[in-house]
Amino acid sequence: MSINEGDYVLLIYDRKRKWLLRAEKGKKHHTHKGTVDFDDIIGKPYGSTVLSNLNHEFHVVKPTPMDIILKMRRATQIIYPKDIGLILLNTGVVPGCRVVEAGTGSGALTTILANYVKPHGRVYSYENRAEFLNTARKNLEKAGVLEYVKLKNRDILEGIEEEEVDAVILDIATPWLAVRLAYEALKGGGHFASYSPTIEQVQKTVKELKKEKFVDLRTLECIVRYFNVEEGKTRPETRMIGHTGYMTFARKVQ
């Protein structure tokens, strides 16, 4: 498969230096390791290696949804892939599902969800801050999944318009206020998920979940450690992300 003009590509120098770029004729990308010319890239197969003007190797690959969210324009803090993977599996979101999400933020979680409900499922994404919605729309377009998402400029706390949805996934400041609304929007056995940085958010949300007929409550956090694997120098990396957010899951029953 060849790289066409207009495609988004991931340009890789090494694990820590990667860029998400649109392939355009005449465009040049400047880095500390020299300039990469897009005329050398367009028409080549994905996976090709090109040289910068300083003769350093750069590699051009098709970006995954994860590459896109890690490199997308961020209006807000995004949910990280480590957490998104757990949300996907714990909510049982698979191709064909109808999922309600709030808030959209920069559209990172939305992008991944859209990739996994497509082609027949939909993500209904609520965001009351119009400026974020614009960023998210551009990001979803870049990721090629806008058609699977319905962006809604609405505060989810004013009500969920969808019914009988498979999952409601919240990344909002006051998830406990949306617990009852989520219950009503979910189908029987449907999945509730909430992602929150602070313990107080978890405490209040779980308290509300226990008032409604939700079962199988789980709260967890996910910690990822990267390793340096090099002969004689193998070890976990010195610095790591210590915390992103807690995830709480539950299922609606009747």
Place this chain on the structure above:
Amino acid sequence: MSINEGDYVLLIYDRKRKWLLRAEKGKKHHTHKGTVDFDDIIGKPYGSTVLSNLNHEFHVVKPTPMDIILKMRRATQIIYPKDIGLILLNTGVVPGCRVVEAGTGSGALTTILANYVKPHGRVYSYENRAEFLNTARKNLEKAGVLEYVKLKNRDILEGIEEEEVDAVILDIATPWLAVRLAYEALKGGGHFASYSPTIEQVQKTVKELKKEKFVDLRTLECIVRYFNVEEGKTRPETRMIGHTGYMTFARKVQ
């Protein structure tokens, strides 16, 4: 959506007591909290609550792929959901992908992959131990995704028959021996993943990856901590899983 005879359902008492069962007329399920009669379940909507003969509440929901793999018959140690989520996102497996996997084992990873490549993608799963393949086939059938999987009773070290695949995912004892084969089977920019319990496996595999034209190498481990969230008693759980396996990812370039 109603529960039909023949459906697999998840019967939930609480977070730690759940059963994956087939709905059959006349069947009874015995637990410490009493006996649940399937005649009370069939025909009810998913998400229903039924009472055992001891008047305890049980809930019946549709099992997610994660529920299925956690409850499936295990011929082998399975890869856990926390790790599968990271594998999915790091390999960019989305609906439509063609993925090679080895070994099949009990079919846990296979089940999740099949759910996320469907309906148009395929999982080609290698397993040289015929007895495991039988278990895996039953599990995949139970999970309803057998049609998206090609089970192959072959040792992947004897060669990968597929070409231009999107990802090769290894959970075998000697992943380093399959690095060259994976390189050849992958399309440009395609994803390599290996899951290994020991550090020596990681050391050898990364050494081989560095010999081939793989880039964007990452080795990481994922640790999940569950929390008890209860007023006045909120805390991480006392015991946790300390290690399952390391994951190594890379992309093929040319």
Place this chain on the structure above:
Amino acid sequence: MSINEGDYVLLIYDRKRKWLLRAEKGKKHHTHKGTVDFDDIIGKPYGSTVLSNLNHEFHVVKPTPMDIILKMRRATQIIYPKDIGLILLNTGVVPGCRVVEAGTGSGALTTILANYVKPHGRVYSYENRAEFLNTARKNLEKAGVLEYVKLKNRDILEGIEEEEVDAVILDIATPWLAVRLAYEALKGGGHFASYSPTIEQVQKTVKELKKEKFVDLRTLECIVRYFNVEEGKTRPETRMIGHTGYMTFARKVQ
């Protein structure tokens, strides 16, 4: 140095099978690996290897304070060595310090503190449950540090009798209720430490610390992972302790 009758010794079969025993003539210790005869042990130097009647090797060493607390009779959950090490360093307890502790519990933390304030320092240990105090006294005697400890059958919430102490270390259910008392008992620059399993205890205690003139507040948790190091099988252990308690530290200023 030879093993004398009456000494407490640590009998080691392997890392997971160790026993804290008193050397007595005629005494035999029965294990799955055979019987060890104390007549073979008394008079031998520490570090000796003896054979059981089934010809398995057992080793006899002098127990460290850590060995003693891990093997002592427990009336209560003890604070683990990983946490005690951090408490020691964060409170600056060194030989000569005067330390107030509550509650005594089984005397585990007391034992370690006594070992590190000796010979000229003292531990003042409050415990309102008389039955625990008896267990603790026996444990401290076994550990040979009873003379450095003043055990007090009193509820610390009724008042701290000591003045100008170097540190107050709390392992009680309601540490926030003792914050003001700790402030009064501490000398200028003295150290407050609290060990609590739950987040709510931490939240309340930190809130109280902020009301008093305490500075340099730190709350942390400590996670220890054990490794299996064996050629070709090196990896973290599968199961681990996920949580014991949070530690909060502060210093009194005026």
Place this chain on the structure above:
Amino acid sequence: MSINEGDYVLLIYDRKRKWLLRAEKGKKHHTHKGTVDFDDIIGKPYGSTVLSNLNHEFHVVKPTPMDIILKMRRATQIIYPKDIGLILLNTGVVPGCRVVEAGTGSGALTTILANYVKPHGRVYSYENRAEFLNTARKNLEKAGVLEYVKLKNRDILEGIEEEEVDAVILDIATPWLAVRLAYEALKGGGHFASYSPTIEQVQKTVKELKKEKFVDLRTLECIVRYFNVEEGKTRPETRMIGHTGYMTFARKVQ
């Protein structure tokens, strides 16, 4: 207890802004929160609060050994308090012990060990790089424990001169080469400890330990997470130290 001229004090603005300083008449300490005048400090009791010229509160306390090592001049990477606490308890180092240590480095571990073997024990610290030894000597003097340490400008791999020591603690590049030497220097039941950043160091060291008559082998790592505890914002800190070093412990038997 009052602050005298010449004392080392810890000046605290908040948890992240602390300085280890010598109290000298006429000296001023400049910070972003204004200038602190030591003439305001000398003669005051420890724990006093003074105002900078910009009217910000600063607190003056007696530094703990931990404060000193965290603020000491570093010629090398130091072992962190979290790891030192575990080394102390796992090696059973208590007042009166005779401990061999290599290499001295900046003297951080030496400082803590000296504080816990004093007044009757000794630390014999080997360092073959003379320039590090100078830094270490100044640090130990500053910490007030130089009299309990014998600094030796020698490579420990050339031999350990002490006999019948209680513990040998290694923080050197090739600890496996010192395993036999440690065995010979230790008394029966004596403790071996090694601190190493990489897995290969651990693998080689454990292999050597298994060749000698060492028992009770343990390899572990220690991870500390700091929490932000603030009403409505309680959560682990976003960034943390992911790895410092692995610790391996063993006991000599005969």
